[in-house]
Amino acid sequence: MCCRSREIENRGRLCAVLPKVKGKPHEEITMNGIEADGLVVRVGGRRGRNAVNGLDLRLGRGVHGLLGPNGAGKTTLIRTLATVQAPTAGSLSLLGTPVSGRLRPVRRRLGYLPQHFGFYKRFKVREFVEYLAWLKEMPPASIPGAVHRALERVGLTDRADDKLKTLSGGMVRRVGIAQAIVNEPEVLLLDEPTVGLDPAQRLRFRELVVELGQQACVLISTHLVEDVAAACTDVVLVSEGSAVFQGTPADLATAGTDAHVGDSPIERGYSALISARTGGGAW
Numbered sequence: 364m365c366c367r368s369r370e371i372e373n374r375g376r377l378c379a380v381l382p383k384v385k386g387k388p389h390e391e392i393t394m395n396g397i398e399a400d401g402l403v404v405r406v407g408g409r410r411g412r413n414a415v416n417g418l419d420l421r422l423g424r425g426v427h428g429l430l431g432p433n434g435a436g437k438t439t440l441i442r443t444l445a446t447v448q449a450p451t452a453g454s455l456s457l458l459g460t461p462v463s464g465r466l467r468p469v470r471r472r473l474g475y476l477p478q479h480f481g482f483y484k485r486f487k488v489r490e491f492v493e494y495l496a497w498l499k500e501m502p503p504a505s506i507p508g509a510v511h512r513a514l515e516r517v518g519l520t521d522r523a524d525d526k527l528k529t530l531s532g533g534m535v536r537r538v539g540i541a542q543a544i545v546n547e548p549e550v551l552l553l554d555e556p557t558v559g560l561d562p563a564q565r566l567r568f569r570e571l572v573v574e575l576g577q578q579a580c581v582l583i584s585t586h587l588v589e590d591v592a593a594a595c596t597d598v599v600l601v602s603e604g605s606a607v608f609q610g611t612p613a614d615l616a617t618a619g620t621d622a623h624v625g626d627s628p629i630e631r632g633y634s635a636l637i638s639a640r641t642g643g644g645a646w
């Protein structure tokens with residue numbers, strides 16, 4: 364089954380599991396989160412390369428895992444979806460709005476945690492998340508309450524008045540998640556969000572994204588296949604800049620056999636699809 368037909372099937376499945384909104388049929392509460400057709404993103408200037416190379420993608424509400432080997436183009440794709448990097452060719456729409464021209468209205472509805480999350484270490488946790496909320500052009504009166512809710516969701520209310528430089532790496536990552544969700548985004552893009560989180564925090568993170576995915580289109584780039592298995596409604600596998608698979612974690616697991624590398628069925632499925640595409644080999 365091709366990626367597009369799989370997505371249509373998944374949309375149907377997501378609609379089926381969504382709680383009914385009073386007075387609205389399921390049809391009306393589906394959403395066009397991310398739509399890319401033949402997306403190309405060139406990086407590194409004239410001597411560079413197409414890090415994203417003719418990628419087709421349709422993602423609606425739910426939690427979507429983005430998997431792929433090192434250099435597959437995941438970060439470049441997420442940066443492009445976050446409107447930080449411009450597409451070179453193809454088409455891209457976010458929340459039904461083409462990504463060209465005026466980006467501010469759609470940016471207000473996005474949340475983004477970059478792979479390398481920059482922060483001002485002298486800021487207090489609350490101040491920093493407030494600052495990001497202000498950059499997202501949230502109505503000023505709504506900011507204190509929104510910041511409080513975001514910090515509560517990542518378990519950092521007790522550190523709200525501490526300076527960022529006093530936090531551990533995992534706590535800083537949680538501040539990164541808080542700034543990404545402070546505006547209750549409709550499209551949430553998380554690039555390796557669980558790096559540095561301890562096992563208890565990773566479990567809490569999974570619960571949080573499952574909760575967020577009830578309302579939003581959440582895309583998580585990760586190398587941690589078990590996070591995908593536990594939290595994601597579907598998985599997109601990227602190799603050499605293109606989407607080579609989209610399906611449920613269970614579908615991914617069935618692609619592998621005992622002969623493939625991995626500690627779990629889903630890891631073996633991942634290895635099977637990637638080695639079929641790249642020929643496998645060391646590194």
Ligand SMILES: Nc1ncnc2c1ncn2[C@@H]1O[C@H](COP(=O)(O)OP(=O)(O)OP(=O)(O)O)[C@@H](O)[C@H]1O
Pocket residue numbers: 406407408411412413414431432433434435436437438439440
């Ligand atoms: N600014 C840049 N200049 C030149 N090449 C780049 C640049 N950014 C990315 N690339 C190249 O584009 C390809 C895709 O990189 P990208 O960081 O998107 O992959 P990734 O899937 O996120 O990798 P990883 O899992 O290792 O983080 C790689 O070959 C990388 O070397």
